[in-house]
Amino acid sequence: MPRIAEARQPAEPTSAEQKDRYRRILRAASKLGAEHGLERMQMNDVAKEAGVAIATLYRYFPSKTDLFVGVLHSQIQWLSSSGEGVVTAAPAGERAAAVAEVLIGAGRGMLARPQLATAMLQANNAAQLQGGREYTEANAAFHNVLIRALGVEEPGDEDYRMVRIMEQTWYGVLVSVLNGVIDADQADDDIRLASQLLLGPRYDGSAA
């Protein structure tokens, strides 16, 4: 893979046709990433599966990191928009539980395809290190889904901090499941307990 391609800014799809190609690429990457993981998946195969030229693929996603951050981003956007029904402000007393359920749902969705999940987390870590725009947007979108579940109308620094700590806990739990240290049911229970303890006091007024 030419180094120069990795440093280039990814293009944005604008026309309907471009958006369609873009979506086909993300679908192909999800499928092949789930089968092969980040390292063994080939960009050539993604282009073939998506039915686009390899140059088109690189124009939108200059590297595998960009590609899997793109897949993660699209999953979060889906979570965020389908959330009109699911992720709305919970009533007081059930806000910590609402955040837990969003995280459990997102976690279950990822764990259904463990190789893809690992690829997305690897890519997200790499993108964070590089400070990419895509990463920042994806992360902000995810935090906003959680803020919405919490029912905070005008979130302040402390709200974003609490959501970040909860997300970091969820991330640690998710890695433990991917590594086989705990199973998915245990993870669900742990996320519920952690959310209750971390968010309950502030958002549900629950004493310990």
Next chain:
Amino acid sequence: MPRIAEARQPAEPTSAEQKDRYRRILRAASKLGAEHGLERMQMNDVAKEAGVAIATLYRYFPSKTDLFVGVLHSQIQWLSSSGEGVVTAAPAGERAAAVAEVLIGAGRGMLARPQLATAMLQANNAAQLQGGREYTEANAAFHNVLIRALGVEEPGDEDYRMVRIMEQTWYGVLVSVLNGVIDADQADDDIRLASQLLLGPRYDGSAA
């Protein structure tokens, strides 16, 4: 690197001379891992730096994963034994804070050499996936340091669970620092807050 070496069981140092070579290898891996990270560090260079034959290195550490899990393990053992002074049972009311300080200390130690920290976490994840003995021992030792700080004399399942959730949170926070999402001071504050919320109610009887 021959694949067969990766699958072999690592040898244990027994004689004083073997233990000395073993320690020299871990020191060399720490130094070179801190400079180059896991991928770019060469096993040959570790053997050279440690002054041992390459066959000796592979006998104790059949792969880089084994080697960096070994470094992590030795750091935890150091934390555990030096802990006679530092990590003792905290008085009631300060137990969550005590756990936070252990985690902050361990985190600061790791963040002082970010490339080595990333290498150890990468290796630990890989070892967990393979279910290695070394990993299990290192993790159990770390959990016991935290249990000791909590002052739990006869830990039960729920104690190990709480310690595991706290460790997962710490892990998520640590990855955020390594990725540049938050800085080390913010991480310390977040670990203190998370520990207070997760462990305070059960171990310090603190209401929210």
